[in-house]
Amino acid sequence: MRVRVVAASAVTGAALTLASVGAAQPASAAPSQCLASEADIYAAAPASIDGDPGDLLACRQVTLPGVGGVRAKAWKVRYVTTDVKDAKTVATGFVAVPEAAWTKSGSRPVVAFHPGTSGLGPQCAFSKQMTGAYVDHYEGPNVAEFLKAGFAVAAADGPGYIDGKVHTYMVGQSAGKAVLDIARTSRQIPGGSLRSDGKVGIAGYSEGGQAALWAAQLAASYAPELQVAGAAAGGVPGDLKVTAERLNGGLFAGFAADALVGHNAAYPDMPFDELMNDKGAKAVQDAKRLCLFGTLGRFLGARVENLTKDKLTLDQIWQLRGPDGTWGELADRSKLGVDIGAPGSSATYQIGFPVFQYRGALEEIIPTETEDATRAAYCKAGINTTWNKSYVGEHLLTDWLAAGDVTRFLNDRFEGKPVTGNC
Incomplete structure (x- = not known):
């Protein structure tokens, strides 16, 4: 909050105190x-x-x-x-x-x-x-x-x-x-x-x-x-697994992209960034900056296999293990x-x-x-x-x-x- 000084210092002090409350x-x-x-x-x-x-x-x-x-x-x-x-x-x-x-x-x-x-x-x-x-x-x-x-x-x-x-x-x-x-x-x-x-x-x-x-x-x-x-x-x-399988590679793949990035935000110690190829690293950054329709347009037809270094399928990603369990176990939670x-x-x-x-x-x-x-x-x-x-x-x-x-x-x-x- 910006406070305009318009009076004596006592008034200014009171105004600044009021601003700090919020x-x-x-x-x-x-x-x-x-x-x-x-x-x-x-x-x-x-x-x-x-x-x-x-x-x-x-x-x-x-x-x-x-x-x-x-x-x-x-x-x-x-x-x-x-x-x-x-x-x-x-x-x-x-x-x-x-x-x-x-x-x-x-x-x-x-x-x-x-x-x-x-x-x-x-x-x-x-x-x-x-x-x-x-x-x-x-x-x-x-x-x-x-x-x-x-x-x-x-x-x-x-x-x-x-x-x-x-x-x-x-x-x-x-x-x-x-x-x-x-x-x-x-x-x-x-x-x-x-x-x-x-x-x-x-x-x-x-x-x-x-x-x-x-x-x-x-x-x-x-x-x-x-x-x-x-x-x-x-x-x-x-069921996120069922939903992700349907979305991957389709018109609404952006929802799956957001879900993968969102789970990485919740479980940052799990394997994620190191799985991505250059295209995947760029895709993650794009997902983090876009809103709904921008995301859907950016990921139209996208497949997770094309974003990972080893062309990992969703089934393979679910099996990857980290400090919190496997990705599949976390999705099932x-x-x-x-x-x-x-x-x-x-x-x-x-x-x-x-x-x-x-x-x-x-x-x-x-x-x-x-x-x-x-x-x-x-x-x-x-x-x-x-x-x-x-x-x-x-x-x-x-x-x-x-x-x-x-x-x-x-x-x-x-x-x-x-x-x-x-x-």
Whole structure:
């Protein structure tokens, strides 16, 4: 924040003190006002991060030109979360609250939201695009749908959109934690109106769908204090190996490229850079600087075999071992529907609220067999699951076609209406 000196030194000192309140700082000194600069929000993480997951580190009041048709107060936020190895790290996102009063019973609910693929470049962060630095994002109408219904929205960028880091794209557990943690953060905005007794809904599509289901699976163990009422997830790449095999060499190979680079960001000690030939090294750098459509264009038809020194296939890459296991084992850690169950079961991940899963009838990016298999795993585990695969759209269009159903599903959960699912 820039301060203009217009009076005596006493006034100047007071102004500088006020400016320092909003700067990025450890959670033990949470801001009392949202006066952080843009640079503060996305600054590199300190060597040591104090506080608990979800603690607010810095905030900045913003407008949402990327979200049309609704009046809302909004803040960019910087907060504590944990990575795939349970180490504390910093994540970013935004919180939006409708200006219209909440007139229904209880406290205003919040939708913890993760967007679909944004791209790995630092300029691609969802919180940047929705607050005026638009590149090519498409989720604004979905955020608007929630706000029009009266829900607050806590939208996670996903881990890694800070200086010196790379987004850990498609690393499911860290994405799920970032979603749950920003729900916690949303209640800490200085002067904000969200209360800790408000219900929470979880939502996301595509990359966001994977994050949403991981948040659902982790909620009971990672954030038991949150009153999660339901989760909605569509276009879900439930098995990364199956998805990568389908994407490799195709029209949408850019998603696979981002996933490989994102996993390298999450597991930097695993073999990666040394596997690349010159073309592959250039491809990695390109992936780290591009947003969604730039990535898809850059990697159109690309095959991983052509980017590695030994022309490694995906099957061979899965077998490569490093300090964290094999690459295949790490990809499988993000597989959805494994060791899940109802509350009171012996499952690692216990889900005690209804879940809505969906996909388009004309899906052309995510293999439908893995989307269907995720739903089947939830049904087999006894999770209250509602399923819809009748949307007459391909991958992107289905995100918008389902928005009304997602909002109604969450609204019914916030109101405590029963749902039996259709397993």
